[in-house]
Amino acid sequence: MPKCALLCQTSRVLDLHCHILPSVDDGSSSWEMSLEMGRCMVEAGFKAIAASPHYGEGPGGDVPIPVGLGKLEELRERFKQEGIELDLLPNAEHHVSPQLFDRLKQGDVVPIGGQGNWLLVELPWSPLANPEEILFRLQMSGHRLLLAHPERYSYLDVDAVGRLVERGVKLQLELGSFVGVYGNRSKKRARIYGDKGWSHVIATDLHRPEKWVVDGLKAVKKRYGSAGLHKALEENPRAIVSDADGDDLDPFID
Numbered sequence: 001m002p003k004c005a006l007l008c009q010t011s012r013v014l015d016l017h018c019h020i021l022p023s024v025d026d027g028s029s030s031w032e033m034s035l036e037m038g039r040c041m042v043e044a045g046f047k048a049i050a051a052s053p054h055y056g057e058g059p060g061g062d063v064p065i066p067v068g069l070g071k072l073e074e075l076r077e078r079f080k081q082e083g084i085e086l087d088l089l090p091n092a093e094h095h096v097s098p099q100l101f102d103r104l105k106q107g108d109v110v111p112i113g114g115q116g117n118w119l120l121v122e123l124p125w126s127p128l129a130n131p132e133e134i135l136f137r138l139q140m141s142g143h144r145l146l147l148a149h150p151e152r153y154s155y156l157d158v159d160a161v162g163r164l165v166e167r168g169v170k171l172q173l174e175l176g177s178f179v180g181v182y183g184n185r186s187k188k189r190a191r192i193y194g195d196k197g198w199s200h201v202i203a204t205d206l207h208r209p210e211k212w213v214v215d216g217l218k219a220v221k222k223r224y225g226s227a228g229l230h231k232a233l234e235e236n237p238r239a240i241v242s243d244a245d246g247d248d249l250d251p252f253i254d
């Protein structure tokens with residue numbers, strides 16, 4: 001069986017959350033590691049990554065926009081030299097805090113894919129008093145939100161996530177959650193948010209090369225079929241980088 005048999009029927013698989021840029025945050029720690037991650041992603045069938053360094057006051061780092069964009073450009077060049085056929089698009093994982101509102105006012109954010117209005121946002125890991133209100137305020141600033149890994153926040157219960165979905169926040173589940181990388185609770189929650197038809201995107205959130213990527217793809221395919229896999233990893237990610245309206249996206253299971 002070819003290595004990319006799970007995904008190579010679809011030609012434009014795009015990862016919207018990946019810490020592949022070298023030595024900028026808690027992700028890849030070297031050029032060699034970034035190249036290795038690129039090779040693993042190609043073997044798994046990915047065609048493009050919107051590289052998403054941490055941005056803001058979170059524990060993962062705060063990568064200045066010009067630094068991230070500069071590394072992206074350099075990594076593109078290194079991929080070319082090494083024959084790694086993987087497109088790279090701009091992105092950032094915006095940590096939700098008061099600072100983010102200031103940065104939004106200044107226009108200091110990186111939309112998913114580098115243009116349009118979609119922002120990849122992550123909530124703090126420690127309990128936050130009013131996550132819903134804060135995300136709604138962010139929406140009021142005119143941005144469409146893709147919330148990273150809702151299944152992993154200890155304080156965000158299923159009902160609260162349901163209310164976010166009703167208000168148009170789109171969910172990005174972790175590929176690793178479907179194979180238990182973040183524990184049983186996250187696995188169960190990811191299945192709930194997928195099964196309820198609340199979720200639109202699945203991404204790797206890779207910080208280093210990992211062996212579970214293909215197993216994760218297999219688990220998603222088993223649960224949601226080829227159509228679900230295609231929607232979560234290609235169709236919806238591509239629509240988001242094309243700045244599609246949130247109402248025009250379909251969840252990966254209806």
Ligand SMILES: [Fe+2]
Nearest residue numbers: 017019093205
């Ligand atoms: Fe991340």
